[in-house]
Each structure stands twice: as C-alpha cells, then as structure tokens.
Amino acid sequence: MVNTKEIARLCGVSRGTVDRALNNRPGISPETKRKILKVAEEVGYRPNFIAKSLVTKKTMTIAIVVFDINNRIFSQIANAIETRARELGYFVYLTLTHKKPELEKEYIRYLVDRKVDGIILMSVNKGQEFEKYLRNLKVPIVTFGNKISDEFPFIWINDEKAIIDAVQYLASKNYEKLIYITPALRESNPSNNIYGPEQRLKGFNKAMKLHKNMESIVITDMNYIDTIDNISNLGNEKVAFLCSSDIYALDILKYAKNKGIHIPTEMGLMGFDNIDTIQYVTPSLATVGFSIEDIGIQLVNSLVDKIEGNEIPKRIQISHEIIEGETV
Amino acid sequence: MVNTKEIARLCGVSRGTVDRALNNRPGISPETKRKILKVAEEVGYRPNFIAKSLVTKKTMTIAIVVFDINNRIFSQIANAIETRARELGYFVYLTLTHKKPELEKEYIRYLVDRKVDGIILMSVNKGQEFEKYLRNLKVPIVTFGNKISDEFPFIWINDEKAIIDAVQYLASKNYEKLIYITPALRESNPSNNIYGPEQRLKGFNKAMKLHKNMESIVITDMNYIDTIDNISNLGNEKVAFLCSSDIYALDILKYAKNKGIHIPTEMGLMGFDNIDTIQYVTPSLATVGFSIEDIGIQLVNSLVDKIEGNEIPKRIQISHEIIEGETV
DNA sequence: CTGTTAGCGCCTTCAA
DNA sequence: TTGAAGGCGCTAACAG
Numbered sequence A, B: 001m002v003n004t005k006e007i008a009r010l011c012g013v014s015r016g017t018v019d020r021a022l023n024n025r026p027g028i029s030p031e032t033k034r035k036i037l038k039v040a041e042e043v044g045y046r047p048n049f050i051a052k053s054l055v056t057k058k059t060m061t062i063a064i065v066v067f068d069i070n071n072r073i074f075s076q077i078a079n080a081i082e083t084r085a086r087e088l089g090y091f092v093y094l095t096l097t098h099k100k101p102e103l104e105k106e107y108i109r110y111l112v113d114r115k116v117d118g119i120i121l122m123s124v125n126k127g128q129e130f131e132k133y134l135r136n137l138k139v140p141i142v143t144f145g146n147k148i149s150d151e152f153p154f155i156w157i158n159d160e161k162a163i164i165d166a167v168q169y170l171a172s173k174n175y176e177k178l179i180y181i182t183p184a185l186r187e188s189n190p191s192n193n194i195y196g197p198e199q200r201l202k203g204f205n206k207a208m209k210l211h212k213n214m215e216s217i218v219i220t221d222m223n224y225i226d227t228i229d230n231i232s233n234l235g236n237e238k239v240a241f242l243c244s245s246d247i248y249a250l251d252i253l254k255y256a257k258n259k260g261i262h263i264p265t266e267m268g269l270m271g272f273d274n275i276d277t278i279q280y281v282t283p284s285l286a287t288v289g290f291s292i293e294d295i296g297i298q299l300v301n302s303l304v305d306k307i308e309g310n311e312i313p314k315r316i317q318i319s320h321e322i323i324e325g326e327t328v
Numbered sequence C: 001c002t003g004t005t006a007g008c009g010c011c012t013t014c015a016a
Numbered sequence D: 001t002t003g004a005a006g007g008c009g010c011t012a013a014c015a016g
Helices: A004-011 A015-022 A030-042 A049-056 A072-087 A101-113 A128-137 A159-172 A195-210 A224-230 A246-259 A276-280 A292-307 B004-011 B015-022 B030-042 B049-056 B072-087 B101-113 B128-137 B159-172 B195-210 B224-230 B246-259 B276-280 B292-307
Strands: A061-066 A091-096 A118-121 A141-143 A154-157 A177-181 A215-219 A239-243 A268-270 A287-290 A315-318 A320-323 B061-066 B091-096 B118-121 B141-143 B154-157 B177-181 B215-219 B239-243 B268-270 B287-290 B315-318 B320-323
Touching: A004 A015, A004 A030, A015 A030, A049 B049, A061 A072, A061 A101, A061 A292, A072 A091, A072 A276, A072 A292, A072 B072, A072 B091, A091 A101, A091 B072, A101 A118, A101 A128, A118 A292, A141 A154, A141 A292, A154 A159, A154 A292, A159 A195, A159 A239, A159 A268, A159 A287, A159 A320, A177 A195, A177 A246, A195 A215, A215 A224, A224 A246, A239 A246, A246 A268, A246 A276, A246 B276, A276 B246, A276 B276, A287 A292, A292 A315, B004 B015, B004 B030, B015 B030, B061 B072, B061 B101, B061 B292, B072 B091, B072 B276, B072 B292, B091 B101, B101 B118, B101 B128, B118 B292, B141 B154, B141 B292, B154 B159, B154 B292, B159 B195, B159 B239, B159 B268, B159 B287, B159 B320, B177 B195, B177 B246, B195 B215, B215 B224, B224 B246, B239 B246, B246 B268, B246 B276, B287 B292, B292 B315
Parallel strands: A061 A091, A061 A118, A118 A141, A154 A315, A177 A215, A177 A239, A239 A268, B061 B091, B061 B118, B118 B141, B154 B315, B177 B215, B177 B239, B239 B268
Antiparallel strands: A091 B091, A287 A320, B287 B320
C-alpha cells in the first residue's frame, strides 16, 4: 500500500505538500495540487485511517452496547442507529453484553482503549461505583432502556406513564382484575440495572391506586405460564393479562390457544413494545407502541452532538400510544 | 491519559523496558517488571489501541456487511457473529448496505481504510468487476447467503437441495399443485446478487421435473398477495404454497385468515428459514430449518483462520431439515 | 537485563 | 507556495 511519503517521492515534492493537496488545505498551487491528485489516483492511494486517528484523536466510530439483538426491539434499534450513524460519517461497533455486568464493564473499557468517540448504552450495571467508572472514562455516553442516573442522557419513552395509560385503556374495557406479567424483575440479579421494568411496575402500582375497584396480581416469575396455569379461576371477574413486554404476551397467547381459552371473551391480553412480530398473530394483540426508529435516530443525534462538544438534554422523552387490538 | 513514556519517566527506566513489562516480553528482571506494573496500575495506565494497531498492523476488528438487520435471520446471524468474535478477541463493525450496490462497495472500501482484519459479507454486488474490486483490496473475506464466486469462501446451506426436499415433503402429503413464491427475483435490480433466491428457484424447477404429475406456478411478484387473490380457483386440485422465505409465508397465512380460507384443508403452506417469529403463529408453519447460530460461528471461525494465514475451505455446507407443521 | 534508535503513516507548526 | 522537523503512542531491532 502506497503512502504519502511514496507519493511525495513520485511527485518530487515534500510530504507536507502532498498532505495539503490530499486534504484540501490552503497554501498550494493549483498545478502541483492537480499533479499530486493525479498521481495519487493513479497509484490508488488510500489514506490510512488508523494513522490519521492517532494524530487527530478522532476515530469517527461509535459503539452500541446492549444485551443482545435477538430481541426484536434491540435489533430494530441497532438498525436505526447504524443507519443514522453512517449518514453522519460514523462507523459503529456492535457489542453484546449478554446481561453480564462484568462483561459490560470490560467491553466498555476496551472500547475506550480503542478510542471510540462515543457510546450508546443500554446498561446492565447501575450504582454509584459504576457511575464513577463511566465518569472516569471521560467518553461521551447516551443511554436508553435502562437509565443509569440523571448524569447520563437518557432517551426513551415514559415507561411509568405508558403503563398507566395501558391500565386506563383496560379499565375502559371494563376489566375488573389485572394480572401484570414482569418476569425481568426476578429473572435478573438484584444488582442488575432493570430500570425499565421497574418503572413499568411502578406505573402499574400507581394505576391500581387510581382504579381502586380493580383487583390485581403481579407475577414476577420466569415460569409465569405455570403460575398462570395454577390460577385456574378465571371465572368470576373479567380478567386481563397485561405484559411488560410483547414477548410474554405472545407466549401467553400461545398458551391460551393450546388450552382452548378464548381471547378476549374468557380473558383479555395486552402487550408492550409493539414489536413487528405481532402483526402476524391472531387475534391481533393490543399493546403499547412507540417509534423505535426515532429512538435510534435521536440517540445518534444526541451522541454526535455531545461528541462535538455541545450541551445535550439529559432526557428526551419519546411519545407512546395505545395500539388497539382484538385481544381486549 | 498517561502513556508509556510517562511511566518510563516515573520509574526511571526506558520506554523499551516499560514495553517489556507491560506486554510480558522476555528480557526483564522480575523486580523492575513488578515495579513498572505497580506504577502502571496506580496511574491507571491504559494502552492506546490505535497506536498499537498502527505498528502491529492488526486491529483485532472484523466487519459484518449485510443488507439490514430488520429481517430476523440477519439479526440472529449478527448476534452469533458478535458473540463468537468476542470470544476470539475481535470487535465487530456492523455495516448495513440497504441493498444498495454502490453503498456496499463504498463501505467495504472504508472498512479497508480502517484496516479491519477481515470481512463477513452477504453481498448485493456480483460479477467479475466486483470480484476484481474485492481481490485488489487484499482483505480476508468470507461470504454467506449470496455467493459471489468460488474464490470467496461461502458458508451456507444447500439452497437447491433444501427446496427439493421441501417439494418432496409436500409431494408426500399428496399435493397436486405447487405455487412457489419468490418475490426477491423481481424485486431487485437485475445486476444485484440474488444467488440465494436463484438457487432456491433452481431447486424448485429441478424438483418439478422429478414430480412430473405435479402442476406448478412461480410467482416472482412483490404483490404476490394480489396475484394469489386473482388465482381464485383453489377448487379442483390439492394446492400448496411454498415460499422462498418465512416472511412471505407469514404474510400469506395472514391473508388466508382474513379471507377465511382454511389451512391446511383448503390450501397448504410452507415457509423457509425457520425464523423464531413463527413459533407464535397458529397453525404452526411447516418450513425448512437450519442452525443460524452455527452459520455465524463458522463464519467467524473461518474468517479468523484465514486472517491467521491458514487455508480455509471454499465451501462449508450447513445442514438443513424439514420442520413439520400444521399448515400442510 | 536494559537503553537507544528508528520507524508505523499521518498531521501540524514553523521557517524559508 | 513549499520544505523540514517534530510528534501522536506504540513496537521492534540492535547495542551495550
């Protein structure tokens, strides 16, 4: 691979002049510039981005750090992030933590060693120690899904309000008893960051105070299907299952079909996230939707803003809406 | 950020010695090594990966270049690739081409400028010019999905045989007429690489020669639902729809439900890919399955092998299987 | 065992 | 307008 030194030799000029020609810097005659560009073209010159990064201290690289992308919602976000980042000239590292706090810390560390310009993070870690860890890294960070603290910009919906709206919607459909499914709460280690699910649960509890005539059960079990199976008295009241994520709702839908339980006459069902998978199921699933793509775009916009030294908002709230469906 | 020069100064030794301590290189006394490591620890020294890459000419980075990851199958592959790559110490760039040939070429070029060690590619481009382009880049490449040529290692199932098996399976269920759905064939520009869909169609045509008593129609239209709607005579023979991808099958399933067409009594339906989405639909979709995770792992293994200078097989064939379902 | 020197390929400053 | 020199932070080769 030919470098600027070689081009300088070929053109009989100095490397500084070659640099001026190649990077449109002032202080060079049109002729020599033309000549240099011509030679560069001929020999197929390509700048070494690594060398450039070493001196400019800019890698034009950001990283997305997330559990995994098997869950639709994360792959959709990653897709949006990559697309927007490329528009702004950034390449993106994909980094999966598999919900392991130590791995997450290690990977973030490595990314900083690699001099990424910024990080988009859905964290498994939380707490003061972690905040200090991130702070010391001195790398621009924006977060989504699981908030870390007010210090790190958070771009997401209002989970609490969204669940309240969902409950309100179910109430308007005359349900008398709600069973809230949120397995994440027990599934993960207590030291893990589960801000999202926590906010949603908080919303649920608040909502129940607003609807005092409604009964409620909260299931935090990963074997929620078994648990449901044991609550066999679906008889007396009009009951609905509200799930903290569509994937659980889909599971329950499947269960109900197998059991021959008719939805929505025998039980109501509502999800959350509006992942694209649900468009293929029948009856169509009621859920809470929001623009995942918008989140991805805003994450990148904010991060790049921060990278460029601007102040950015600590919180951007994405709007949500109730998606009606045949399951309620 | 402190560097080796600073540590050398603090320890009163030369940078060479510091390097020996930090990188476990021989030729250093245990004491000085201990001392240097201690100081490095204290000042929170972190190696600059960019600088290191510049001299070693290794970035420990690979890239995955693919259309997008909205399609489940690609996000599953990307997930597997990232996971395996991290195990081997590589970070991965996610690069989406949105099926635009020029973008793909440009991005690959940039990745090479960034000195990625290798590329995992599902190509939109094809042809001799493109092959030459890749060859000149002199970067290790492995491919999946759309083969480019025998020159570039290809890790994938045998699409042709898989469709033949699918037809065989449908024949065993006594279907008399098959309608093959493969919109990709017309959806994309003729100069695009659609090796996968082409192989599958080839398999379908071959299979039809083996089953001369069966009728067949091939629909290459993106508006296949409309087309199907016009073929209203589902009356006489026992007919099945075979789709080149599960996403089309899911679409048809939805259509049939809306139309009140009963599956499988009034028509059979079979997909391809076995994406995880289908586990939630009823009736359960018959399809062709294979280990997507295995493909991801093998892609990384092969690429890294090649990066390390070893010869790797030009073709690794992943096995497939018929997944039975209630739709046939 | 340790220090010195010379790069990797680029950018930046200062002189000429 | 151009050239020369120095440095980004690290590795590598050769002396001592």
